[in-house]
Amino acid sequence: MSDKARILFDALDLDRDGTLTRTEVIRALREKGPTLAARGVLPFWGVGDVDDSAALFDQADQNGDRVLSFEEFAAVVDRRFGW
Numbered sequence: 001m002s003d004k005a006r007i008l009f010d011a012l013d014l015d016r017d018g019t020l021t022r023t024e025v026i027r028a029l030r031e032k033g034p035t036l037a038a039r040g041v042l043p044f045w046g047v048g049d050v051d052d053s054a055a056l057f058d059q060a061d062q063n064g065d066r067v068l069s070f071e072e073f074a075a076v077v078d079r080r081f082g083w
Helices: 003-012 022-038 050-060 070-080
Strands: none
Touching: 003 022, 003 070, 022 050, 050 070
């Protein structure tokens, strides 16, 4: 698991409960995505629209519980973003 995945996860965890919901991922990427990309936390091409954010969540939700743990999230973003 990369340090970048941890930084991105923490930035998207709006309620700071240690998990990510679909709503959090979509909202946080829309609100914070450009800033995170400018800081190098997220590739610029990783800042997409609502459908892209929802697809990222769906791909990462390995157990289908509609909540992402850090491990689920990191496995997908490390592979997807080449970290």
